[in-house]
Amino acid sequence: MPNLVSVDPVRPLVLWAVPDLLHADELELTRKAMGALTDYFRAVDAASVVEELERADGGSPLSAGPPVFDGVEAKHVDPTVVLAMLIAAIRQVQWRVDLVEEVTVWPTSPVPGPDGPEDEDDPWVTGPWVSELSPLVRDTLATVRDSEVPTIVARWVQAEELHGARVEDMQPVAEEIIHLARRALAAGEQLYCWMCL
Numbered sequence: 001m002p003n004l005v006s007v008d009p010v011r012p013l014v015l016w017a018v019p020d021l022l023h024a025d026e027l028e029l030t031r032k033a034m035g036a037l038t039d040y041f042r043a044v045d046a047a048s049v050v051e052e053l054e055r056a057d058g059g060s061p062l063s064a065g066p067p068v069f070d071g072v073e074a075k076h077v078d079p080t081v082v083l084a085m086l087i088a089a090i091r092q093v094q095w096r097v098d099l100v101e102e103v104t105v106w107p108t109s110p111v112p113g114p115d116g117p118e119d120e121d122d123p124w125v126t127g128p129w130v131s132e133l134s135p136l137v138r139d140t141l142a143t144v145r146d147s148e149v150p151t152i153v154a155r156w157v158q159a160e161e162l163h164g165a166r167v168e169d170m171q172p173v174a175e176e177i178i179h180l181a182r183r184a185l186a187a188g189e190q191l192y193c194w195m196c197l
Contacts, residue, residue, distance in 0.1 A: 036078050039194045040177055041071025042184035046105040046132055049192055053106050058128050060194045069192075070183060072176040079133060079193050081161055086174060089155040090140055100137050102193070106130035128196035138191045141181030149175055 039062045043049045052061050052068050061069045077083055084099040093099075107123035117124050144152065150167070153174050157165045184191050 036076060037196050038074050038077050038079075039071055040074055040077075040180055041067075041069040041192050041194065042180060042187065042189040043069050043192055044187075044189050046190075049105055049130060049132075050108060053130060058106065058123070060128070060196075062194070070180065072180050074173055074177060077173060077177070078195060079131060083137075083177070083193075085159045085161060086152070086156050086177070087137060087140055089152045089159075090144055092155075095159070101134035102131035102137075104129060104131050105192070106194075128194055130192055130194045133191040133193060135190065138181045138184050141178050141191075142185040144178050149178065 037060075039060045041061055043052075043061075049061070049069075053059075056064060056068075061067060062071045062073060074083075077086075079100045079102055080097065081095075084097075085095050087099050088095045106129060109123055112118075112122065112124050119125075149171060153167050153171045156162065156174065157167055157170050162170070181191060183189075
């Protein structure tokens with residue numbers, strides 16, 4: 001079940017299936033996130049994202065043929081841990097749980113209370129979840145120069161959470177996400193992450 005952290009009472013953050021995220025060990029965060037399917041895409045606003053998700057019954061906007069939004073599949077690159085590790089590598093800072101700020105736009109049902117959802121079929125339990133990433137995340141990614149990418153990815157794969165990842169495998173992923181962020185910035189759009197377990 002997602003852990004709800006409210007920084008905005010109308011649109012809380014959902015931290016995927018982590019019981020006590022604010023006190024969780026980074027390795028535990030990664031273990032929980034590694035089963036996630038993630039797609040990143042750009043859209044003009046949350047309303048257009050919700051409209052498409054309602055039409056597709058919550059399915060990924062990239063699964064439709066042709067895709068409704070411009071995006072990239074980035075299996076296991078969850079926003080809270082793995083994408084945040086990339087952001088940390090770009091900014092040359094330590095990872096922290098709030099490095100990638102996001103607000104949930106799906107599900108649209110009321111946020112469960114402090115005891116969590118009453119029904120195990122509640123979309124807050126089952127997903128999928130879609131979050132809008134902060135403009136700062138988009139801008140951080142979009143302003144990376146092509147010549148910097150190999151060095152950034154070399155730092156990124158050194159993260160313990162990416163143990164065993166190779167630069168040659170992760171560089172195309174980073175480049176796709178960076179290019180998506182550039183297109184979003186150029187179009188005045190936001191970045192979104194669709195995620196399911």
